[in-house]
Structures are given as C-alpha cells and as structure tokens.
Amino acid sequence: MGIGYNEGNHIPWRWLPVPVPADKYPLLLEETERLLKKLEEHDLPSLIHTQDVAKVTKEFIRFLRLPRETSMPIILAALLHDIGKLRVASGILQKPHGIDAIEQILIQVHSNHGASIIQEGGLFPPEVAEMVEQHHEHYDGSGYPGQLTGSSITRGAQIIGICDVFAMLREDRVTQKARTLAEAKEYLAKNKAWFAPDIYESFLQYVAENYG
Numbered sequence: 562m563g564i565g566y567n568e569g570n571h572i573p574w575r576w577l578p579v580p581v582p583a584d585k586y587p588l589l590l591e592e593t594e595r596l597l598k599k600l601e602e603h604d605l606p607s608l609i610h611t612q613d614v615a616k617v618t619k620e621f622i623r624f625l626r627l628p629r630e631t632s633m634p635i636i637l638a639a640l641l642h643d644i645g646k647l648r649v650a651s652g653i654l655q656k657p658h659g660i661d662a663i664e665q666i667l668i669q670v671h672s673n674h675g676a677s678i679i680q681e682g683g684l685f686p687p688e689v690a691e692m693v694e695q696h697h698e699h700y701d702g703s704g705y706p707g708q709l710t711g712s713s714i715t716r717g718a719q720i721i722g723i724c725d726v727f728a729m730l731r732e733d734r735v736t737q738k739a740r741t742l743a744e745a746k747e748y749l750a751k752n753k754a755w756f757a758p759d760i761y762e763s764f765l766q767y768v769a770e771n772y773g
C-alpha cells in the first residue's frame with residue numbers, strides 16, 4: 562500500500578511541509594536558480610547530481626499523488642538539498658578516493674551549511690531548510706547530522722533521502738561506477754532500515770513502474 566493522499570492513508574501533519582502560497586513560487590524559483598548557478602560554478606558534478614535527485618523526487622511525488630501545494634516545498638528542497646556543498650572545497654568533493662576522517666566531516670557538514678544558506682536568504686519557508694538539513698538522516702538513527710530517528714525526520718526529508726540514495730547509485734562519479742538497476746535495488750534492500758517502511762515500499766513500487 563502506498564502513502565498517497567488519494568489512497569486515504571493517515572499522514573501525521575508535521576510530516577508534510579506547510580504549503581507555499583502559489584504567488585511566492587516565482588520568487589523562490591528565481592532564488593533557487595541563482596543558488597544552483599553558484600553550485601554549477603563551484604562543482605559541476607554536484608549540480609548534475611542535484612538535477613538527477615530533483616527528477617527522481619518529482620516523479621516519486623507524482624507517484625505518491627501528493628497535492629501540488631505540498632509537493633512544491635519538497636521539490637524546492639530537493640533542488641537545494643546539496644547546496645551546502647558550496648561551502649565544501651571542490652578539491653575534497655572531487656577527490657576520487659582516500660577521503661580521511663576530517664575530510665569526511667567537512668563533507669558531512671554540508672547538510673548544516675545547506676540549511677544555513679537557505680535561512681540566510683530569508684525567503685524560503687523554514688520547512689525547506691529543515692528538509693535540507695535532514696536529507697541524510699536515517700529512520701534507524703544511523704544518519705547525520707542529528708542522528709534523528711523515525712517520524713522525527715520530516716516526511717519531505719524522508720522522501721528526498723531515498724531519492725538521493727537511488728539517484729546517487731545510478732550515477733557515474735569520480736568515486737564510483739553507476740550501479741545497474743538490480744544492484745541499486747539490492748543496495749536499497751540491504752539498507753532498508755534507513756528508510757520509513759511505507760516510503761521504502763512505495764519507492765520500490767515507483768521503481769518497478771518507472772524503471773522496470
């Protein structure tokens with residue numbers, strides 16, 4: 562069973578972002594585009610990854626049949642999820658292997674940097690910064706930066722989180738070769754505990770319908 566509104570499932574209210582008023586979209590999209598241009602100049606692979614994640618998120622949200630007003634902040638957060646990499650040296654982001662413990666911390670802090678960048682602009686609703694901050698949290702508490710568990714991770718961040726992992730697995734990067742679809746599904750299954758059970762099930766259905 563999926564988690565779409567039309568299927569009548571109960572979704573705890575705090576899990577979905579507060580809708581953004583439609584007249585605010587153009588300004589928010591303009592600001593998003595401005596930030597993404599900066600990301601492109603700083604680290605092109607991060608921009609390409611962002612586009613992959615935004616595409617998967619958009620499709621998955623459509624699959625879940627979330628209403629447009631609720632989808633919009635999630636899509637904005639997907640577009641901005643790695644914007645904090647603007648504050649991580651591109652030399653570290655591009656390092657093919659041999660990342661040490663300090664560099665690992667410098668990379669992981671991009672979740673906090675991302676939330677700060679979004680808050681500093683003062684334009685986005687707080688939920689967008691919250692989703693960006695939480696996109697590497699895991700349902701079982703093994704994620705970062707807050708080691709949050711279960712429903713303390715917002716629904717939007719849970720959605721972006723699984724789309725981020727899936728998109729990353731399917732990408733050719735300096736650090737990895739793209740996984741096949743079967744390998745990507747196997748990776749998700751192995752790490753099932755990272756994801757909310759209903760999101761995981763729905764995502765597998767989405768993958769079967771769209772990539773099968």
Ligand SMILES: [Fe+2]
Nearest residue numbers: 642643696697
């Ligand atoms: Fe990230």
Ligand SMILES: [Fe+2]
Nearest residue numbers: 614642643725
């Ligand atoms: Fe990402």
